[in-house]
Amino acid sequence: MITEQQARQHIVELLEYIGDDPTREGLQGTPDRMLRMFNEIFRGYDPARKPTITTFQNGRDGIIYDDMIIDKGNFYSLCEHHCRTIFGEYYFAYIPNPKGRILGLSKIGRVVDYCSSRLQIQERLARDIVNMLQEALGTEYPPQGIALVLKGRHMCKESRGARKEGHMISSCLIGDFRDDPATRAEFMRFVNND
Numbered sequence: 001m002i003t004e005q006q007a008r009q010h011i012v013e014l015l016e017y018i019g020d021d022p023t024r025e026g027l028q029g030t031p032d033r034m035l036r037m038f039n040e041i042f043r044g045y046d047p048a049r050k051p052t053i054t055t056f057q058n059g060r061d062g063i064i065y066d067d068m069i070i071d072k073g074n075f076y077s078l079c080e081h082h083c084r085t086i087f088g089e090y091y092f093a094y095i096p097n098p099k100g101r102i103l104g105l106s107k108i109g110r111v112v113d114y115c116s117s118r119l120q121i122q123e124r125l126a127r128d129i130v131n132m133l134q135e136a137l138g139t140e141y142p143p144q145g146i147a148l149v150l151k152g153r154h155m156c157k158e159s160r161g162a163r164k165e166g167h168m169i170s171s172c173l174i175g176d177f178r179d180d181p182a183t184r185a186e187f188m189r190f191v192n193n194d
């Protein structure tokens, strides 16, 4: 287990390694700022900081929801190969089970943020998000389908190395989104037209 003091010292050494002077005025607070930033952007390693995912019983308000529900938003993560930013949009959809649970919409973004807050590859990030939401919806009456598409831009490819546009699309489709072409097409139309 590495202490905060040791981590700070390693950052000082890295600043020296890249050719800068860690003692100059502009860099004096940098190791501490980086540690505070790590605490935020890498909180996804700490199970105690997992978001609680509120769900509701379908039909609770007298209406049974069994149509596609879609949520979209942004994500920011870091690639595990270069520790460079991956950012982009996520598109999440699910079809509730009439006897199952409904997700609180704001919770989807929280799960995306939590799973993004560790070193990732885009494919695993998609998996992690879907697994957590799937778990929250329960296995007794699982949703009829779950879909997630991530449209990511990879700074490790755009700002270094190949210096080419680093666009990447990954998806994770379960249930009707995998098995029913019409359902998948409806969702993909939304994703592609956005």
Ligand SMILES: [Zn+2]
Residues within 6 Å of the ligand: 079, 080, 081, 082, 083, 084, 154, 156, 157
């Ligand atoms: Zn990378």
